[in-house]
Amino acid sequence: MQGNKDKAMTRSAEVSRKTRETEISVSVHVDGKGKADISTGVGFFDHMLDQLSRHSLIDMTIKAKGDLHIDDHHTVEDTGIAIGQALSKALGERRGIMRYASIELAMDETLTRAAIDVSGRPFLVWNVAFSSPKIGTFDTELVREFFQALAQNAGITLHVTNHYGANNHHIAETCFKAVARVLRAALEPDPRQPDAVPSTKGSLKG
Ligand SMILES: [Mn+2]
Numbered sequence: 001m002q003g004n005k006d007k008a009m010t011r012s013a014e015v016s017r018k019t020r021e022t023e024i025s026v027s028v029h030v031d032g033k034g035k036a037d038i039s040t041g042v043g044f045f046d047h048m049l050d051q052l053s054r055h056s057l058i059d060m061t062i063k064a065k066g067d068l069h070i071d072d073h074h075t076v077e078d079t080g081i082a083i084g085q086a087l088s089k090a091l092g093e094r095r096g097i098m099r100y101a102s103i104e105l106a107m108d109e110t111l112t113r114a115a116i117d118v119s120g121r122p123f124l125v126w127n128v129a130f131s132s133p134k135i136g137t138f139d140t141e142l143v144r145e146f147f148q149a150l151a152q153n154a155g156i157t158l159h160v161t162n163h164y165g166a167n168n169h170h171i172a173e174t175c176f177k178a179v180a181r182v183l184r185a186a187l188e189p190d191p192r193q194p195d196a197v198p199s200t201k202g203s204l205k206g
Contacts, residue, residue, distance in 0.1 A: 011187075013089035017082045021074040022066040026082040030090050030187055032059030040064040040079055042072045044138040045146075048176045049079075055180035056187075058087075072142060080146040084153025091187070094118060094204040096194045101185035105178035110165030114178035117157040118186045120204040124151040127161040128175060132168050143172050147179065155205070 011030035017023075036053035038046050038060065053060040062083070066075030091097070102115035112128070124147055130140035151158045158179065165171045190198065197204055 011090045011092075013086045015082050015086040015089065017078065017085070019074075019078065022064060022078040024062070024064040024066075024078055024082045026063075026079070026086045027059075027061045028083070028086045028090050029059040030087070032057055035059045037061045040075055041066065041068050042075055042138065044136055044172075045072065045076055045079070045142075048143075048146075048172060051173060051176045052180045052183075055177050056183040058180075058183065058187075072139060073145065076142045077145045077149045080149025081153045084150045084155075087150075087154040087156075091118070093197060094120065095197050096189050097198065098186050098188050098190050099198045099204070101182040103178055103181045103185070104163075105174050105181060107165075107170050107174045107177070108167070110167065110170040110174050111163040112165070112171070112174035112178050113159075113161045113163065114175070114182045115159040116179070116182040116186045118155075118204065119157045120155045121157055122152040122155055123157040124148050125159040125161075127159075128171065129162065130168050130171060131166075135168050135172060140168055140172065143175055147175070150179075 014027040016025045034054040034057040036050045038049045040046055049062060064075050064079050068075060097118060099118050104111060104113050126144050133140055160175055162171050
């Protein structure tokens with residue numbers, strides 16, 4: 001049987017997705033170094049996806065062309081869908097992973113918690129409020145839309161709670177960094193059960 005170390009090397013996937021609203025290609029390498037090559041046409045979103053890659057250590061190449069003349073909504077949501085699909089594909093049967101993780105992530109005046117279960121069951125619990133509808137030109141409500149699409153398509157249960165914070169850029173950024181860190185921890189190989197699916201059901205696929 002193939003050892004986990006070899007399998008870990010192959011936790012990569014590519015997804016291309018084209019609709020009338022967006023055209024997106026994503027490639028992920030879960031056991032990477034956090035190297036990001038990201039271009040969505042939405043500057044703030046690129047900055048957030050950079051954080052997601054950097055702090056999860058998942059290498060990500062993301063190219064999105066969306067109907068930005070309408071607004072950023074389709075581009076952000078569909079990029080979340082494509083990243084989620086790529087992650088799910090890369091993880092396969094989800095053998096040998098730690099599965100659970102949580103973190104309290106601080107950034108200046110802001111504190112945000114993320115908890116994850118790489119369960120195969122998509123669920124988002126979102127307790128994050130922004131005090132402004134915009135960060136620059138970016139709609140703050142799209143942060144939730146992104147994580148909803150990610151959780152749904154990656155097959156992960158994700159709980160995100162902002163405890164406090166004043167600056168909306170920081171609040172958004174802590175969400176991305178906290179999710180990045182719990183992804184990293186939960187997808188880490190479990191050396192005590194390298195070939196096991198960590199579930200009494202024997203399956204973590206939907
Ligand atoms: Mn920033």
